[in-house]
Amino acid sequence: MGVRLVVQGLFKNIIKTRKMGLKFKAGATIFFVIMIFGLLSFLTPHYHSYWYHFPQAHPPSLQSVDFIFGTTSNGRSVFWSLTNAIVNSLIIAVVTSMLACHIGLIIGILSGIKGGVIDKIMMFLTDSFIAIPGLPLTIMLAMILKPIINLFLLGVIISIISWPWSARMIRAITLSLREKDFVIFAKFSGMSTWKIIFSEIFPHILGFHATNIINTMLGAIGAEVGLAFLGLSIIEMDTLGTMIYWIQRYGAILQNMWWWVVPPIATLILLFLSLYLVSTGIQEFLNPRLRRVK
Amino acid sequence: MLPKHLIKYFLFRILILLATIFTAFTITFVILKIMPIDIVNNIIARSMAVTGAALGDPEAVRRMYEIYYEIFGLKGTFIEQYVSFLNRFLTMDFGISILARPATVQEVISYRLPWTVALLVFSTILSWVIGNIIGAVVSLFEGSKLSNILQSLAIILYPIPYYVFALVLIYIFGYIIPLFSLTPIRLPSNIFSLEFIITVFRAMTLPALSIIVIGALGWWFLSSRAMALNIISEDFYLYGEIRGLPKLHLLKKYLLKNILLPQITALSINLGTIFGGALLTEILFNYPGLGTLLYQAVNAGDYPLVLGIVSMSIIGVAVATCIMDLLYPLIDPRIRYR
Numbered sequence: 001m002g003v004r005l006v007v008q009g010l011f012k013n014i015i016k017t018r019k020m021g022l023k024f025k026a027g028a029t030i031f032f033v034i035m036i037f038g039l040l041s042f043l044t045p046h047y048h049s050y051w052y053h054f055p056q057a058h059p060p061s062l063q064s065v066d067f068i069f070g071t072t073s074n075g076r077s078v079f080w081s082l083t084n085a086i087v088n089s090l091i092i093a094v095v096t097s098m099l100a101c102h103i104g105l106i107i108g109i110l111s112g113i114k115g116g117v118i119d120k121i122m123m124f125l126t127d128s129f130i131a132i133p134g135l136p137l138t139i140m141l142a143m144i145l146k147p148i149i150n151l152f153l154l155g156v157i158i159s160i161i162s163w164p165w166s167a168r169m170i171r172a173i174t175l176s177l178r179e180k181d182f183v184i185f186a187k188f189s190g191m192s193t194w195k196i197i198f199s200e201i202f203p204h205i206l207g208f209h210a211t212n213i214i215n216t217m218l219g220a221i222g223a224e225v226g227l228a229f230l231g232l233s234i235i236e237m238d239t240l241g242t243m244i245y246w247i248q249r250y251g252a253i254l255q256n257m258w259w260w261v262v263p264p265i266a267t268l269i270l271l272f273l274s275l276y277l278v279s280t281g282i283q284e285f286l287n288p289r290l291r292r293v294k
Numbered sequence: 295m296l297p298k299h300l301i302k303y304f305l306f307r308i309l310i311l312l313a314t315i316f317t318a319f320t321i322t323f324v325i326l327k328i329m330p331i332d333i334v335n336n337i338i339a340r341s342m343a344v345t346g347a348a349l350g351d352p353e354a355v356r357r358m359y360e361i362y363y364e365i366f367g368l369k370g371t372f373i374e375q376y377v378s379f380l381n382r383f384l385t386m387d388f389g390i391s392i393l394a395r396p397a398t399v400q401e402v403i404s405y406r407l408p409w410t411v412a413l414l415v416f417s418t419i420l421s422w423v424i425g426n427i428i429g430a431v432v433s434l435f436e437g438s439k440l441s442n443i444l445q446s447l448a449i450i451l452y453p454i455p456y457y458v459f460a461l462v463l464i465y466i467f468g469y470i471i472p473l474f475s476l477t478p479i480r481l482p483s484n485i486f487s488l489e490f491i492i493t494v495f496r497a498m499t500l501p502a503l504s505i506i507v508i509g510a511l512g513w514w515f516l517s518s519r520a521m522a523l524n525i526i527s528e529d530f531y532l533y534g535e536i537r538g539l540p541k542l543h544l545l546k547k548y549l550l551k552n553i554l555l556p557q558i559t560a561l562s563i564n565l566g567t568i569f570g571g572a573l574l575t576e577i578l579f580n581y582p583g584l585g586t587l588l589y590q591a592v593n594a595g596d597y598p599l600v601l602g603i604v605s606m607s608i609i610g611v612a613v614a615t616c617i618m619d620l621l622y623p624l625i626d627p628r629i630r631y632r
Binding site: 124125127128129130131132133134135136137139140141143144145147148160218222225226229230231232244248253254256261265268269272273275276277280 | 317322325449469563565566597603607
C-alpha cells in the first residue's frame with residue numbers, strides 16, 4: 001500500500017510539471033537538447049575509436065558529419081567524441097546518484113526514526129565522512145583501482161564521498177516529521193515502523209530526494225572531470241572529463257584549437273546550468289515560499 | 295583570563311578535531327582494506343614499468359614490497375597493521391618519494407605547502423568577504439536592474455566548478471589577452487627582493503582570480519543575498535528603517551552582523567570542497583603548490599607521495615575547520631558571554 005501511495009505521488013507530481021516555474025522549464029529544455037545530442041552517439045561509426053583515422057587538427061567544415069566540429073590532435077572526430085562523452089558522463093552521474101542518494105536515504109531515515117544509539121553511531125560515521133576532504137580520497141581510490149576501472153566503478157568511487165550529505169539532510173527532515181501529529185497517530189494506532197516509513201514519511205521526503213538526486217548528478221559530473229584532469233578517469237573512453245584531459249595534454253588551448261576546446265567546456269557549463277536550474281525549479285515548486293513574488 | 299565555559303568549549307572542540315582525524319584515517323584504512331585488487335603487486339609492477347628499474351636486485355625488490363606492505367597496512371596481525379598505518383599517516387612518514395628521489399615525502403610536501411596555503415587563504419577570504427558584502431548591499435536595492443543582472447550571473451556561475459572556469463580564464467588571458475605567462479615559474483633565490491614579490495604575484499593572480507570570481511559571485515553572493523532578504527522582512531529591520539537610520543548603518547549593524555555567523559559556519563563546512571577545487575586549479579595554471587605536486591605524483595605512480603598529500607589534506611582541512619570554530623566566540627557574543 002505504501003508503495004502504491006509513492007507511485008501515485010510520483011504521477012501526480014509529473015502531471016503537475018505544467019505548473020513548474022520558468023527556471024525548471026529552461027533547465028529541462030537545455031537538458032533535453034543535450035540529451036538528444038548525446039543520443040546521437042548510438043549512430044557512432046565504427047572507425048571512431050581509431051586514432052589518426054582523420055587528418056590531425058582539422059578545423060570544422062561541413063564536408064561530412066565527422067568534421068562538423070573538426071578533429072583533434074590525435075586525429076579523432078570531435079563531434080563523435082562529444083556525443084559519446086555526454087552519454088558516458090551521464091552514466092557515471094546516474095550510477096553515483098542512484099547509489100549515493102539511496103544509501104543516504106536509508107541511513108538518514110533509519111537514524112531519524114530509530115534515534116538513540118543507532119542514530120548517534122550513524123551520524124558520527126556520517127560526520128567523519130564529511131570531514132574527509134573528498135577530492136584527495138577519490139584520487140587515492142581512483143589511482144589504486146586504475147587497473148580495473150570502468151564507468152560503474154568510477155560511479156562507486158565518487159559515491160563514497162557523496163552520500164554523507166544526503167544522509168544528513170534526510171535525517172533532519174525525518175526528525176522534523178517524526179514529531180508531526182500524523183506520524184504519532186500512526187504509531188499509536190499500531191502501524192509497524194516499516195509501514196510508517198513507507199506510507200507516512202517517505203512521501204514527504206520524495207521531493208527533497210528528487211532534487212538531491214539531481215544535485216548529486218551535478219557533483220558526480222564535476223568530480224569525474226576533476227579526476228580526469230589528473231588522468232585518473234577512464235582515458236580510453238570518451239567522457240567530458242577525458243576530453244578535457246586530452247585538450248590539456250595536447251595544449252589545445254595554447255594552439256588556439258577552439259573547435260576542440262569549446263564543445264566540451266560549453267557542454268559542461270550548459271549541463272551544470274541546466275541541472276542546477278531543474279533542481280532549483282523543483283525546490284521552488286515544492287516550497288512556494290522560495291518563489292519570488294513579482 | 296578566559297571564562298570557564300570558553301575553556302570548556304575550546305577543549306571540546308580540540309577533542310572533536312582529534313576524533314575527526316582519527317576516524318578519517320580509520321575510514322581510509324578500512325577502505326584500503328576492502329579494495330578488491332592486490333594493491334602492492336600492481337604498484338610495484340607499475341613503478342617498475344615507469345622507472346624502468348632493473349629486476350636484477352631481488353633484495354631491493356623485497357625491501358620495496360616490505361615498505362609498501364607497511365604503508366598500506368598489510369603487515370603483521372590486524373592490530374599491528376592498524377597501528378602502523380595510523381602511525382604512518384599521523385606522522386606523514388611515507389619514506390622516500392619516487393618522484394623526487396632522494397628527498398623524503400615530508401620534505402617535498404613541506405616545500406610546496408606554503409604556496410597552496412597562501413593561495414587558499416588569500417582567495418578564500420577575499421571571495422568570502424566580497425561575496426557577502428555584495429550580496430548584502432544588493433539586497434538593499436532589490437528589484438533594481440543591477441540586482442537582477444547580478445543574480446542571473448550568479449545563477450550561471452554558481453554550478454560551474456572552479457577548474458572549468460579556470461580553463462575559460464586561461465583561454466582569455468593566455469591566448470586572447472596575453473597578460474600573464476602560463477609557463478612554470480622559477481623563483482628568484484632572494485626571498486626579500488622585489489623580483490620575488492612580482493613573481494609570486496604573477497603566479498598567484500590568475501588562479502586566485504578564478505577561485506574568487508566563482509566563489510564570490512556564485513555561492514557566497516547567492517546565500518548572503520537570500521539571508522539578507524530574510525532579515526529585511528523581519529520586524530526589527532523594519533523598525534530600524536522607520537526610525538530613519540542611514541542605509542550604511544542598517545547594512546553594517548543589521549544585515550552584515552546577522553549574515554556573518556551562518557556564513558562562517560558555511561565556510562568551515564565548505565572548506566574541503568574549496569581545498570579540492572584549489573588543487574585542481576593549481577594544476578591548470580602550473581602553480582607550484584600541492585595540486586601540481588599531486589598531479590606529478592599521480593602521473594609518476596608515486597604512491598608514497600600521493601598518500602602523503604592525502605593525509606596532509608585530511609589533517610590540514612580538519613585543523614583549518616577547527617581554527618575557524620575556535621574563532622567563533624570572537625564574533626558571536628552569545629558564546630562569549632553566557
